[in-house]
Amino acid sequence: MILDVVAVAAGGAVGALLRFAAIRRAEARTGAAARPWDRVARATLGANVGGCLLLGVWVAAAGAGRIAGDWPPAAANALDLFVLTGVCGGWTTFSTIVADGARLRAERGPASALGYAAATLAAGILALWLGLRLGT
């Protein structure tokens, strides 16, 4: 149990740092004054797609017994929690999708916000599908 808690916390920190690095890089590249919605939204979309891809690869490879196949069950379970609940869960985010959507709705209308949410969902499902293929 304590192992699970440590695994989730460590994974969450790693995942959040990966997402933060993408946001910082996007801000540095485009310049702070240029179109705040676009640069942050692209970084968030990239983080969300990356997390779904990793999740797909991990689920497929672990399901095939190719990761930690001969580990004790408690350790293998903690590793799963580290990668899936921690890293993938912390790398991807939902709150920022909503924040970007709210800004889009205010600036360009509700259709843009719904389109952004639907596009993120489609990209995530595609990344998951690709990851499951790559991991098998």
Added chain:
Amino acid sequence: MPEPTPPQPVWMPTAAVAAGGALGALARFGVEVALLATVDSVLLAASLSLGAVNVLGAAGLGGLLGWIDRHGGPDALRPLVGIGGLGAFTTFSGFVAHLRVLEAEAGAWATALFFMGSCCAAGVLFDAARNAPADGAGPS
């Protein structure tokens, strides 16, 4: 409008994001474990957990951004609570993975409704939390 922030050392927001990310992921894990222990159906427990975590986390981000709009607050607040904490408390990969299970059980329309419904509910609460003064100062 947020005023331009002066240059700050890189380690400060980085450490804040890592700490917030650890706590946010742990809180999400806690909600999931608690619901799995109390709700009989695994599918229902997972759906409730993902829906609750994501909608509440988005509403919380609205409240945080509104508070920062009005009061400013320390530089570490947004990296710690917003990007790290609520960013990692909410999840998209878990949502997408869960949609696969839900689609097999309940069909594609249920999954699309679940995601877009969560987005709309979260969007309404986000706006309400961002614009509602938590300190009773009145709308500005």
